Amino acid sequence: MIEFHLDGRSGVAPYLQLIHQVRHALRLGLLREGDQLPKVKDVAAGLAINPNTVLKAYRELEYEGLAAARPGIGTFVTGTLGDGASLAAHGPLRRDLQRWLAKARGAGLDEESIEALFVSTFRSAREEDIA
Amino acid sequence: MTAVIETGSLGKRYRRLWALSDCTLSVPAGHVVGLVGPNGAGKTTLLSLATGNLLPTTGTIEVLGGRPAAGQAQLARVGYLAQDAPVYAGLSVAEHLRLGARLNPGWDAGLARSRVERLDLDAGQKAGTLSGGQRAQLALTLAIAKRPELLILDEPVASLDPLARREFLQDLMEATAEQGLSVVLSSHLVGDLERVCDYLIVLVGSRVRLAGPLEELLAGHHLLSGPRRDPRSLPDSMQVISASHTDVQSTLLVRTSGPVLDPAWMVSEVALEDLVLGYMSQATGRGRRNHLEVQR
Numbered sequence: 001m002i003e004f005h006l007d008g009r010s011g012v013a014p015y016l017q018l019i020h021q022v023r024h025a026l027r028l029g030l031l032r033e034g035d036q037l038p039k040v041k042d043v044a045a046g047l048a049i050n051p052n053t054v055l056k057a058y059r060e061l062e063y064e065g066l067a068a069a070r071p072g073i074g075t076f077v078t079g080t081l082g083d084g085a086s087l088a089a090h091g092p093l094r095r096d097l098q099r100w101l102a103k104a105r106g107a108g109l110d111e112e113s114i115e116a117l118f119v120s121t122f123r124s125a126r127e128e129d130i131a
Numbered sequence: 132m133t134a135v136i137e138t139g140s141l142g143k144r145y146r147r148l149w150a151l152s153d154c155t156l157s158v159p160a161g162h163v164v165g166l167v168g169p170n171g172a173g174k175t176t177l178l179s180l181a182t183g184n185l186l187p188t189t190g191t192i193e194v195l196g197g198r199p200a201a202g203q204a205q206l207a208r209v210g211y212l213a214q215d216a217p218v219y220a221g222l223s224v225a226e227h228l229r230l231g232a233r234l235n236p237g238w239d240a241g242l243a244r245s246r247v248e249r250l251d252l253d254a255g256q257k258a259g260t261l262s263g264g265q266r267a268q269l270a271l272t273l274a275i276a277k278r279p280e281l282l283i284l285d286e287p288v289a290s291l292d293p294l295a296r297r298e299f300l301q302d303l304m305e306a307t308a309e310q311g312l313s314v315v316l317s318s319h320l321v322g323d324l325e326r327v328c329d330y331l332i333v334l335v336g337s338r339v340r341l342a343g344p345l346e347e348l349l350a351g352h353h354l355l356s357g358p359r360r361d362p363r364s365l366p367d368s369m370q371v372i373s374a375s376h377t378d379v380q381s382t383l384l385v386r387t388s389g390p391v392l393d394p395a396w397m398v399s400e401v402a403l404e405d406l407v408l409g410y411m412s413q414a415t416g417r418g419r420r421n422h423l424e425v426q427r
Contacts, residue, residue, distance in 0.1 A: 008322065044305060048297055048326055048327065049304060050307070050328065051304060
């Protein structure tokens with residue numbers, strides 16, 4: 001079971017934050033098909049948010065085919081993001097990335113520069129793919 | 132679905148002063164409604180009319196389809212938590228629960244008991260010696276355990292510290308989810324409202340300035356900033372709620388149904404606070420200072 005949190009200062013609507021967190025957990029393999037999502041009542045009570053906000057997030061996940069409600073029981077994960085094989089590749093890729101980060105720090109880059117370099121490289125690689 | 136509160140040209144006058152004027156509202160069921168406005172705007176008056184503690188001077192009000200406080204059955208359907216969570220200082224926690232059981236036909240003793248246990252309230256303790264947070268929680272317990280369809284709360288968390296406030300709102304949201312309650316609460320703590328409310332009513336100077344589902348209201352308003360210009364030159368589809376100007380720049384809060392296409396404007400989304408402050412300054416004329424300066 002995952003636990004939701006809310007960033008009050010992000011400016012992102014709370015129901016979108018909940019959706020992002022489910023998608024994120026699916027990508028990282030923290031949530032798998034068949035897992036139950038936290039009960040609406042528990043999320044509302046835990047975060048002190050309107051239950052309709054939670055319902056809206058869950059309905060959106062249903063619409064995306066990622067979850068399904070079983071009346072009287074709860075909402076369950078029915079889809080995946082990124083298949084099992086790609087999840088298995090996470091470990092080695094993470095290690096590569098850690099080595100790269102160590103190198104970047106060794107070259108004297110601070111966190112902001114590392115992030116900027118990563119994002120700009122990521123973007124230009126994506127643009128090349130599209131072109 | 133019937134409206135939880137339906138008013139038509141509702142007004143309340145104290146001697147010569149109108150505390151509420153020409154209030155026409157239809158609040159649908161199943162929402163947590165935030166009632167906001169400055170002190171003295173008429174929030175408590177509206178809530179007192181809804182609970183039947185006050186009678187209207189003009190107009191009509193129906194709550195859950197009935198006249199407020201019209202009889203036993205109507206009283207049982209509405210829970211009310213007045214400002215500062217009043218409890219009987221000389222009665223113990225257990226005596227409050229017994230009183231609740233005696234006075235309310237639909238009393239849920241199991242719910243009341245389990246809440247008191249979970250809150251770690253000592254059943255024998257006099258309510259007058261409880262902390263502010265505990266007192267509010269005891270009052271909420273009484274209001275929830277009568278199993279109302281509509282819960283009306285007047286500034287329930289204003290006097291609580293941040294932790295007690297969060298705990299109170301957590302329990303309120305849990306009850307809302309569990310019992311399918313409709314809730315109307317007044318507050319001027321915008322941060323709290325942003326989390327719990329999905330319907331907003333802005334009351335300023337005894338009048339309703341804005342009412343509707345929160346998401347629609349947020350989507351229908353934009354903050355525009357750009358080169359200084361006269362708000363009157365904007366298209367008719369845009370209603371200017373508040374405006375401020377420097378010698379080179381104008382910043383406007385506008386209400387519009389469509390997208391803003393004029394490339395001269397930088398458009399940003401509004402948050403609940405922008406909306407509330409915008410309508411408050413529109414009504415009071417405060418915040419227009421800069422506007423007057425440039426028109427000199």
